[in-house]
Amino acid sequence: MRQWKIIAKEAMARASIIAKFFGVLHVTNTYVLSSNHVMGPSMLPTLSITGDVVLVERVSHRLGKLGSGDLVLVRSPLDPKRNLTKRIVAMEGDKVTFSLDPTRSHSSRSLVVPKGHVWIQGDNLYVSRDSRHFGPSSLWAY
Structure with missing residues (x-):
C-alpha cells in the first residue's frame, strides 16, 4: 500500500x-509572443502568397509602441473569424488621402485618423481589403 x-x-x-508548463505556454501565447501562418496576396512582396510563418509580438501595442511602418495582425472587421496582416500607414491625428481603386487617383478621399485608431493597408494595394474598405482600426483590436 505504501x-x-x-x-x-x-x-x-x-x-x-505539466499543468504549470501549459499554463505558462498559454499566457505566453496569449499575451507575449505567438506564431501565425499568413497567406494571401495582400502583403506582396513583403510576405509570400503561398504562406509565411510570422512571430506575433503582443506587448508593444499595450505599451503604446506601435508606429507607422509596423506590421500588425488584426481581427477582420468584415469576418471576425479571420486575422489580417497589414501595415500601419498612419497613426491617430494623421491625415490620410486614399482611393478605393488605386488605378483612379481622381476619386480619392481624405480623413484624419481618430484618437485611439490607426490606418492599416496591405502592401499590395490592388488586392488588399484594409482601412480603405472598413475605416480606421482601433488600437485595441490588436
Missing part, C-alpha cells in the same frame, strides 16, 4: 509540472 502512495505522489508532482 508503494501506491509513493507512485500517486510522484504522478501528482508530474501532473503539476
Whole structure:
C-alpha cells in the first residue's frame, strides 16, 4: 500500500509540472509572443502568397509602441473569424488621402485618423481589403 502512495505522489508532482508548463505556454501565447501562418496576396512582396510563418509580438501595442511602418495582425472587421496582416500607414491625428481603386487617383478621399485608431493597408494595394474598405482600426483590436 505504501508503494501506491509513493507512485500517486510522484504522478501528482508530474501532473503539476505539466499543468504549470501549459499554463505558462498559454499566457505566453496569449499575451507575449505567438506564431501565425499568413497567406494571401495582400502583403506582396513583403510576405509570400503561398504562406509565411510570422512571430506575433503582443506587448508593444499595450505599451503604446506601435508606429507607422509596423506590421500588425488584426481581427477582420468584415469576418471576425479571420486575422489580417497589414501595415500601419498612419497613426491617430494623421491625415490620410486614399482611393478605393488605386488605378483612379481622381476619386480619392481624405480623413484624419481618430484618437485611439490607426490606418492599416496591405502592401499590395490592388488586392488588399484594409482601412480603405472598413475605416480606421482601433488600437485595441490588436
